[in-house]
Amino acid sequence: MTDERGIHRQPRRRAWLRIFGTGLLLWVLTVVVTFATGNPNLVPTLVLLGSFLVPVTFVAWAFERRHSGEVTAELLLTTFITGGVLGVLGASLLETYLLHPSAGLFLGVGLVEEAVKLGALIVLTRRLARKSALDGMILGAAVGFGFAAFESAGYAFTALFTEQGLSLVDLVQTEILRGLLAPVGHGLWTAILGGVLFSASDHRHFAFSRRLLLSYLGVSLLHALWDSMHGIALALTLLLTGTPRQFQLLEQGYQPRPTPLQVNLFTALSWGGLAVLAVVGVVWLAAERRIASRAERSAVFWRMPTTG
Structure with missing residues (x-):
């Protein structure tokens, strides 16, 4: 099947659904x-299956929706793992040597982690001959999901160790969450940063622009708010419903x-x-995708041969 740009596309076979179903079954059995x-020899299998199942599934889902032949399975695997x-x-x-409690x-964690992921994406895709925003979203998502998979494996492994000994319940709960x-x-x-990074009009270079800087600061803020939501919710709860006795205990160093x-x-x-x-x-990514789709349609229109 060939689209209007002459790019051959394979029918979507929903391989991602089979990957998820098989992986979920194996994880449950484990x-x-x-x-x-x-x-205890099964713990590494449990950690790896639980941590990589969802990220790998979403990368496979994104690969089936790739925009061009530039995004190969090899490139996607490289961006995911490397x-x-x-x-x-x-x-x-960076967080060890630059950030302190x-x-x-x-906010510092958000700025550091988003910068590192963006840098990895730039290094791994710098040789792409044609860069489109839609492909940038897929490759950006691959880097992000790879980061999430390895980070989740670390959190799951850490959750295994408690004061009462090894806790498989805590490990499983961490992986599910x-x-x-x-x-x-x-x-x-x-994915948002990847779409903006690949949005240059000439499709050959990265779009190092003010829009990329603002997008980086925006996703870093979302990241920071996400990580700090526990503390924000706790502060709001105390502010809205805290009693004088609870505030007094807090001032004395006790947990009410x-x-x-x-x-x-x-x-x-x-x-x-x-x-x-x-x-x-999600709304932000959808907006970026609409912008990229319009830009691609416009580019296809202007490349169409004229007659007469």
Whole structure:
């Protein structure tokens, strides 16, 4: 099947759905067998399956919607693995040596991690002959999901160790939570940056522009708000429902016991805040995609041969 640009496209076979179904089944079987046998040798399998299932599925889904032949399976795999590893290594180094516990810690983390992912995307795609914004979104998402997969593996492994010993329950809960949130986190933010980075009108160079800078600052802010939502929800809960006795205990260095109302309000604010940020990110990406699609249609129109 060939489109108006002469690019051959394979019928969509929904390979991503088979990947997700097979991976989910294997992960569930691994969970059951690990709990049944208590075999610690299965823990790496559990961590890797749970951490990579959702990111790999979304990258496969994006690959089926690639815009041109420039985005090959090899390139997508390279951006996913190499970009993900470079991202977590670079972020770890910069956050260790540049950031310190402070009120602006989460903003610093957002700025560092988004800069590292953007840098990895630039390095890995610099030799592409033709750069389109739609392909940039896919490749950006691949870097972001690779980062998310390796980061989630680290969090899952850390959750395994508790004061009471190894906790498979905490590991599984961490993987489920991060798997649910992965599509509206790193992959989404870097997809936005990838689309802007590849939006140059000549399709040969990166678009290093004020728009890219503003987009970078915007996704970094979303990232920071996402990471700090727990603290924001806690502060709002205390501000709205805190009692004089609770504030007094806090001033004395004690942790007050929350009321049932406060627990429910904190939960609603935490998840509600994340939902709002997710909607903002999805709407932003959809807007960037519409802009890119219009630009591509316009470019195709002007390249069409004239008659007469």
